[in-house]
Amino acid sequence: MIIKQLDLSNFRNYERETFSFDGETNVLFGDNAQGKTNVLESIFFTATTKSHRGSSDKEMIRMGEDESHIRMITEKKGITNKIDVHIKRNHSKGIAVNGGSIKKSNELIGICNIIFFSPEDLSMIKNGPSERRRFINMELCQINKIYLFNLTKYNKILQQRNHLLKQISFNAELKDTIEVWNQQLIEFGGQIIEERRKYIDGLNPVISRIHKELSGGKEDIRMIYEPNVTEDLFEEKLLISKEKDYLMKTTHIGPHRDDIAFIINNKDLRKFGSQGQQRTAALSLKLAEIELVKSTIKENPVLLLDDVLSELDRKRQKHLLKSIKGIQTIITCTGLEEFIQKELYIGRTFEIENGGVKSCKTK
Numbered sequence: 001m002i003i004k005q006l007d008l009s010n011f012r013n014y015e016r017e018t019f020s021f022d023g024e025t026n027v028l029f030g031d032n033a034q035g036k037t038n039v040l041e042s043i044f045f046t047a048t049t050k051s052h053r054g055s056s057d058k059e060m061i062r063m064g065e066d067e068s069h070i071r072m073i074t075e076k077k078g079i080t081n082k083i084d085v086h087i088k089r090n091h092s093k094g095i096a097v098n099g100g101s102i103k104k105s106n107e108l109i110g111i112c113n114i115i116f117f118s119p120e121d122l123s124m125i126k127n128g129p130s131e132r133r134r135f136i137n138m139e140l141c142q143i144n145k146i147y148l149f150n151l152t153k154y155n156k157i158l159q160q161r162n163h164l165l166k167q168i169s170f171n172a173e174l175k176d177t178i179e180v181w182n183q184q185l186i187e188f189g190g191q192i193i194e195e196r197r198k199y200i201d202g203l204n205p206v207i208s209r210i211h212k213e214l215s216g217g218k219e220d221i222r223m224i225y226e227p228n229v230t231e232d233l234f235e236e237k238l239l240i241s242k243e244k245d246y247l248m249k250t251t252h253i254g255p256h257r258d259d260i261a262f263i264i265n266n267k268d269l270r271k272f273g274s275q276g277q278q279r280t281a282a283l284s285l286k287l288a289e290i291e292l293v294k295s296t297i298k299e300n301p302v303l304l305l306d307d308v309l310s311e312l313d314r315k316r317q318k319h320l321l322k323s324i325k326g327i328q329t330i331i332t333c334t335g336l337e338e339f340i341q342k343e344l345y346i347g348r349t350f351e352i353e354n355g356g357v358k359s360c361k362t363k
C-alpha cells in the first residue's frame with residue numbers, strides 16, 4: 001500500500017498543510033522542533049487511532065483550537081481509500097472511512113499497515129520490559145483484530161481489578177467479588193499469551209537470518225518469549241498471589257508483566273550486550289517485522305523512519321535502505337547532506353519549517 005496524500009488542519013503546530021507523497025522515498029528535513037515528527041505521528045494516528053508517542057488525543061489539537069482534522073488518502077491493490085479523523089477537545093474522536101463513520105478502532109485494521117521506526121526502538125533491548133511489551137502490542141494489534149480486542153478487554157479488566165484491590169483495603173467484604181475479575185483476566189489474558197507466543201515463534205527464523213547477515217555471519221540471535229505466567233498456571237498463580245495483591249493493591253500476575261529475551265551466542269543481550277550489539281539486534285527486529293507484515297498481509301506496509309538513519313553507521317544504513325526497496329518510506333532528518341553524499345535515492349523532499357512546508361522538490 002501507499003499513502004498518496006495527507007491533509008492536516010490544526011494538528012500540532014500545523015494550521016493547514018497538504019502533503020502529496022512519492023510512491024517510494026520521501027524525505028522531510030528541517031531544524032529541530034519544526035514539525036517533522038508531527039507529520040509521522042498524524043499518519044500513525046490515522047492508521048491506528050493511537051499516537052506513537054503515547055500522547056492523548058487532546059494534546060495533538062493545535063494550541064488555542066478546539067478541533068483538529070486529518071485526512072489521509074491511501075491506495076492498496078489499486079483501490080483508493082479515504083480516512084478522515086476528527087479530534088475534538090470535549091468529545092471523543094470521530095473516524096470515517098470513505099465517508100462512512102466507524103465505531104470501533106479495530107475496523108481500521110487492514111486498511112493501513114504502517115511500521116514506525118524511531119530512535120527509541122533502537123534502545124528497546126536495553127530499556128525495561130514495558131518497551132518490549134509496547135513493541136509486541138503495536139505489531140500484533142496492526143495485523144490481528146482478535147488480539148486488539150483481547151488486549152483492550154484485558155486492560156480494562158486489569159484496571160477494574162486494580163481499582164477493586166484499592167477498595168478492598170477499606171472494605172474487606174468486597175473480597176468476594178474478586179473472583180469475577182479473575183475469571184475474565186484468565187480468559188482474555190490466556191489468549192494474549194497464546195498470540196504472543198505464536199508471534200515470537202514466527203519472528204524467530206526471520207530475525208535469525210537477517211541478524212546473521214547484518215553481523216557478517218558472526219552472531220546467532222534468538223528471541224525467547226518470557227510470559228509472566230502460562231495459560232495453564234494462570235488460575236493457580238493468581239490464587240497464590242492473592243494476599244500480595246491485597247497488600248500491594250495491584251495485580252502481580254498476568255501478561256501485563258511479560259518480557260522478551262534476546263539471546264546472542266547464549267548470552268542475554270538485555271544484560272550482557274554492548275550498545276552496538278543491542279542496536280544491531282533492534283534493527284534486525286525491525287527488518288524482520290517488515291518481512292513478517294509483508295508475508296502476512298501480502299502487501300507492502302508503509303515505513304516511517306523518524307531520525308533513525310543518523311543513529312546508524314554506514315554499513316547498517318545501507319543494509320536498511322537496501323532491505324526496504326519497493327516500500328514507500330517517509331524519512332525525517334535534519335539535513336539532506338547524508339543522502340547526497342551517499343548517492344541515496346530520494347523521490348520527493350519536503351523542507352519543514354515552523355509547521356509548514358517551505359519547499360517541496362520532486363526528483
Ligand SMILES: Nc1ncnc2c1ncn2[C@@H]1O[C@H](COP(=O)(O)OP(=O)(O)O)[C@@H](O)[C@H]1O
Pocket residue numbers: 011012013014030031032033034035036037038039059060061062063332
Ligand atoms: N498541540 C500543539 N499545538 C501547537 N504546537 C505544538 C503542539 N504540539 C507540539 N507542538 C510544537 O511542535 C513542535 C515539535 O514538532 P516535532 O514534529 O516534534 O519537531 P521535529 O521537527 O523536531 O520532529 C514544537 O515546536 C512544539 O511546540
Ligand SMILES: [Mg+2]
Pocket residue numbers: 036037038306307332
Ligand atoms: Mg522529530
